[in-house]
Amino acid sequence: MTEHTYSEAEYDAITDAAAHWCMRLHAEDCTEAERQAFELWRDADPLHAFEYDAMLDIWDVAEHLPRSAIAPDPAPTPVAIMPVKPTTSWRTWGMAAAITVLALPVAAYSGWNLGWLPNAYQHVQAQDSVRLVTLEDGTQVQLNLGTDLTYLNFKDQRRVILKKGEAFFTVSHDTRHPFIVKAAKGQVRVTGTRFNVWMYDDQVRVNLVEGSVLVTSNDTLPGDGLRLTAGMQAGYRDGDFSPQISQTYATDNALAWLSGKLVLDNLPLSEALPLINRYLANPVMIADQGTGRLRIGGIYNINEMKRLVPSLPKVLPVYLTQNKDGNPVLNALPQQPPKS
Template identity: 55%
Template sequence: MNHTSLSAAEHDAITDAAAQWCLRLQAEDCTAAERLAFEQWLTAHPLHLQEYQAMVDIWQTADHLPRTFPDNVVPLPQRRRGTWQRFATAAAIALVTLPAGAWIGWEQGWLPNSYQYLESSEHLSRVVLSDGSEVELNLNTELRFTNYKDERRVTLIKGEAFFKVSHDSQHPFVVHAANGWTRVTGTQFNVWKYDDQVKVTLVEGSVLVSSDGKASDSSYRLGPGMQASYRAGDYEPHLDQTYSQDNSLAWRNGKLILDNQSLAQALPMINRYLDKPLQLADTSTGSIRISGIYNTSEIKRLVSTLPKVLPVYLTQNKSGNMVLNRISPPPAKG
């Protein structure tokens, strides 16, 4: 993909990502895993390095930035948008180091006063966010939290998280996952994300869910005991009423419970715990049903045991992924 093939939104997203990396790498609690992720991001596209170097150049001029800004500095001119957006974004970052001017970015709503990157790999974790909300992270989960003047914003990069949101009716809490979002002011709910699939389970209170990232007029309200699921690009989420024995939150106790589900339904829940996703040979294999209670920390062992409990055998494709194949029943005797 060359630079000219990128849309304005894609270019802006790269600029914003470069700004976030510039900010995050300055933090004292920046982890080795984050630095590795930054290196991977940097080499993923030539424009990433270009935008990041531009951010660093502007960052290095921070000492020369004025400590107060005129009112007309925020609107961006129509021409040379990319250059001016880089400056505006980097200036917002630079304001973090300028106490006398930091409030400008906060008041305009483009500079957060708090940023947290959370990650769990082999263990469940529980963290209190800077706004007082609590979040539990399932295995292999990553998310970002930024606190803006007009909203508290979470981006669920991958995995699953349970939120107990500190109530603030004037400061909504919004979780972005795939192309959609979940908006609350104070409640308890769970968000699961695998690739472009998302499922929101409400435990207490109410939430608004949108699958296409549009304004609140395209959202749907959930009450306690309801679920919303969608894929990136869906026009609207699919709504369900959960039942008393629903197992969506079993992960909080380290369990994955499969209750007579087809392999096609079960694989997304299994694959989120695997380094390489398990695949199905065909739709016939996907129709085989599976039940059982499994420890989430031992899902990798589940793959090797499936041929012992189901009519399947394992092969490996050219990409190194394990593939489930159905064992055809013997032909009926005539």
């Protein structure tokens, strides 16, 4: 079967269509009929899906650009194959502008000089195995299972967006270009060091092995955050005014994943489940606070976490049910009344 060769005009039309669908699907007034029409378009040709995925990457980059870079005044007309409805929010207009700017070499060069746009972009993932990658600046990153991150190189800083998962960074030293990891609403700022960032839902934990870092739980607040030195840990959740700082010890197991292990050191289920659920497509829930207080310990292979869930009733006084969303739920067994 002969593979179809696209003309430049055909390829440009597909790219324009991908940009249109990217903007429409992110718009608040996108209808179900439009979503169905998009699915028909995407499934009609593998190139459609490829171009749409590439446009999603640009959209993701645009989300982390300075607002001045994506929402100039007056708002520009977005590039699209159909006009965007007047009710579209400023954010969608701004993203459309960013898609336009990122696609134009001259505008991109100006954006780089102003510190608005990156000149290098990497999107890396680890699915079913731990993965070691080297970023454009020479930084080495070890990605845990189920990890997704994006690297952007700006004129005045290097930036990583950790979308989900866990990563250990050995940062290439560059005092003029700080290295920033954004996780949830906070960030970690360094120039060259070794540290680990774990994220699950809105929870983030930073473990520093070498050097020093500045950690903030909300990067919209003034200041550079709290300073960590080697052997310290910071944790925060979305909405926290400040991260919680603590000391780590030689027996700390936060980095056991680098050896393929998850170590649970007699933890309450309420604390252990986020560590377990990080590796599960269908997270385990707890029925109540009493169940959450039950403790669990042991050393587990991170590649075999699916086997852990059905085995929990064998090692803990619990039984499994399922909620309406299909999640397994742990329930503590009723306590037997004392014999008289």
